[in-house]
Amino acid sequence: MYANRTAWTAAVLLLFILTVASVTVHGRNNRSFAPGRTTTTVDSPEKAYAVWQGQKVKGRILLLFDAYPHAGGLVSYNGPPRLSPSNLVEFGVLKNVIRKIYLIVPDLQWDSFLNQKGIIPLREVPGMGKGVYLYNLNGIPFMAVTPSSLPRLKEKVLVYVNNRLLTGEEAEQLLRGKGITSDIFITCQQGGHP
Amino acid sequence: MIRRELLLWGIVFLVALALRFYNFSYPSFQWMDEAGHVAAASNYWDNGQFEPDNWEHPPLRHIMLRGFLQLFGDNPAGWRMRNILFGAFSALLTYLLARCCGGDRKAASMAGLLLATDPLHIVLSRFTFEEVYGGTFFLAAIILHLKQNRRSSRLMLSAFFMGCALATKWYYLPCWGVIMLLALREDENYRNPRSTLFIATSYLLIPFSVYLASYYLWFGRGYNPGELFEFILNGYHSLQEYRPQGYDPNLLFLSHTSAWEWFTTPIIVGQGTYLEGNRGEFILYTNNLPVWILTFPAMITLGFLAVKERSLTTARPLLFFCATYGLYLLVSRPAFLYSATPLLPFAFTAIAIALRRVTVRYGDRWYYVALGVILAWNGYLYPLVTARKLPMAPYRYLLDTPDVKIHD
Numbered sequence: 215m216y217a218n219r220t221a222w223t224a225a226v227l228l229l230f231i232l233t234v235a236s237v238t239v240h241g242r243n244n245r246s247f248a249p250g251r252t253t254t255t256v257d258s259p260e261k262a263y264a265v266w267q268g269q270k271v272k273g274r275i276l277l278l279f280d281a282y283p284h285a286g287g288l289v290s291y292n293g294p295p296r297l298s299p300s301n302l303v304e305f306g307v308l309k310n311v312i313r314k315i316y317l318i319v320p321d322l323q324w325d326s327f328l329n330q331k332g333i334i335p336l337r338e339v340p341g342m343g344k345g346v347y348l349y350n351l352n353g354i355p356f357m358a359v360t361p362s363s364l365p366r367l368k369e370k371v372l373v374y375v376n377n378r379l380l381t382g383e384e385a386e387q388l389l390r391g392k393g394i395t396s397d398i399f400i401t402c403q404q405g406g407h408p
Numbered sequence: 409m410i411r412r413e414l415l416l417w418g419i420v421f422l423v424a425l426a427l428r429f430y431n432f433s434y435p436s437f438q439w440m441d442e443a444g445h446v447a448a449a450s451n452y453w454d455n456g457q458f459e460p461d462n463w464e465h466p467p468l469r470h471i472m473l474r475g476f477l478q479l480f481g482d483n484p485a486g487w488r489m490r491n492i493l494f495g496a497f498s499a500l501l502t503y504l505l506a507r508c509c510g511g512d513r514k515a516a517s518m519a520g521l522l523l524a525t526d527p528l529h530i531v532l533s534r535f536t537f538e539e540v541y542g543g544t545f546f547l548a549a550i551i552l553h554l555k556q557n558r559r560s561s562r563l564m565l566s567a568f569f570m571g572c573a574l575a576t577k578w579y580y581l582p583c584w585g586v587i588m589l590l591a592l593r594e595d596e597n598y599r600n601p602r603s604t605l606f607i608a609t610s611y612l613l614i615p616f617s618v619y620l621a622s623y624y625l626w627f628g629r630g631y632n633p634g635e636l637f638e639f640i641l642n643g644y645h646s647l648q649e650y651r652p653q654g655y656d657p658n659l660l661f662l663s664h665t666s667a668w669e670w671f672t673t674p675i676i677v678g679q680g681t682y683l684e685g686n687r688g689e690f691i692l693y694t695n696n697l698p699v700w701i702l703t704f705p706a707m708i709t710l711g712f713l714a715v716k717e718r719s720l721t722t723a724r725p726l727l728f729f730c731a732t733y734g735l736y737l738l739v740s741r742p743a744f745l746y747s748a749t750p751l752l753p754f755a756f757t758a759i760a761i762a763l764r765r766v767t768v769r770y771g772d773r774w775y776y777v778a779l780g781v782i783l784a785w786n787g788y789l790y791p792l793v794t795a796r797k798l799p800m801a802p803y804r805y806l807l808d809t810p811d812v813k814i815h816d
Contacts, residue, residue, distance in 0.1 A: 230613040241629075274630065288460050313635075
């Protein structure tokens with residue numbers, strides 16, 4: 215007969231609840247949002263990072279209206295990673311500004327996107343018609359999704375729009391339609407070719 | 409009696425420690441995966457990120473390595489002392505496992521010494537491979553389960569160590585279930601709702617808590633428990649996609665990617681330098697086939713004896729071996745030789761108990777002959793796996809076979 219098994223069962227249950235609570239609170243405390251709403255246009259991708267930094271945001275979801283970003287991982291840098299026009303998203307991940315990415319892929323380009331070199335789908339995103347998790351070296355949840363399959367997100371998101379892909383107004387319209395709100399909405403006028 | 413047992417514990421532990429500790433700081437630079445493991449430990453501690461190590465594996469490894477780096481510094485002692493100590497403890501735990509599986513002191517000593525002197529376990533214990541300390545946690549969990557004697561604290565400690573093992577790698581999942589079922593079966597605990605609840609709660613929630621806690625720094629990036637579930641599923645799918653052609657072609661282990669080969673085919677891979685005067689130095693990973701090949705016959709013997717004697721105690725090494733080995737055989741991704749490490753305590757326990765049964769029948773001197781031959785063979789291989797400068801002639805027949813993969 216195990217001694218004090220009821221008391222130990224309760225203690226183990228409590229330990230588990232406390233563990234879940236502590237990691238939940240720790241995660242929530244490390245998510246920072248901008249105090250108001252900022253909509254801005256930048257002329258170069260890396261300037262978007264200065265906007266995020268200025269608003270002291272971290273641990274955030276990024277809605278990315280752009281081409282598949284640079285994602286070579288730490289090994290692709292000679293020394294500590296430095297911000298450049300081509301690595302805004304990865305730099306944001308490495309600095310823990312971004313914790314999750316929705317890469318918006320136009321519906322018409324979906325099939326060709328999946329066949330692109332370097333795109334490694336891990337699995338379909340449950341509940342999304344056209345949405346897949348993509349492999350990346352950092353392991354962050356990185357989803358490619360079409361506008362029509364983009365889910366309604368409860369959490370405020372960071373938005374980055376490459377103007378060569380679509381205009382800020384078009385992106386705003388999509389988000390309104392999905393009931394998604396954003397605290398920092400950045401349009402880049404000279405983003406690279408999508 | 410107890411003093412004699414303690415003496416044997418001491419011998420097994422000290423032999424294992426000495427073989428792992430001797431000249432451990434050579435090479436003095438981070439070797440093979442060490443560079444990635446050390447950098448990832450700091451990156452996880454500072455940023456909650458896994459690079460440059462794989463993100464799919466749980467992160468207790470990083471926390472432990474960071475602790476050892478703090479304790480010993482960013483030098484060979486800091487990088488390797490964790491594995492040296494845990495590797496030595498593994499040998500002691502293998503002794504205890506054999507005792508829990510019906511082995512007498514002679515059988516247990518043989519099992520412990522087989523692990524203490526095994527070339528693969530030694531080489532992995534001298535670097536940062538996670539199979540060594542993960543395997544030690546796993547073994548500690550099993551032994552505490554087997555020696556719990558219905559003591560709540562031991563059962564919970566067993567669950568805690570199982571959590572530590574699972575927070576290192578997923579190898580141990582099947583045995584986790586087996587242990588829980590055995591605990592429920594013991595003394596018909598499953599018939600008592602309060603005992604059932606206690607065992608199930610302990611074996612499920614304590615490992616879950618340890619696993620979650622190991623991700624605490626990852627949660628510091630803003631994540632929530634639901635996203636950990638999402639992350640783990642992605643990790644599982646990513647691991648299933650691993651294929652030999654996706655690895656760096658220079659990876660030493662690529663020549664043998666099937667777990668079926670571990671106990672049946674000679675495997676020797678590694679790095680070596682040919683020196684002047686017909687000498688060389690090598691760090692080789694080998695499955696030590698002359699010993700390992702006894703695993704299947706020993707397991708079959710134990711299975712036969714367990715059925716004949718209707719003894720679950722005798723069947724334990726076979727049960728734990730099959731539960732763990734089955735996973736390696738079923739996965740579609742490559743299974744490299746170092747992944748065999750968690751199986752070795754069960755294999756050596758089975759070999760030692762089976763040999764002991766034979767030598768009891770034919771005379772004790774055969775036990776000493778068998779032990780002496782095995783230890784002499786392992787001692788002969790020791791310089792070959794620990795970068796000792798050695799004359800090539802006595803090892804030429806091993807190194808010159810076409811299947812041996814040595815990168816200069």
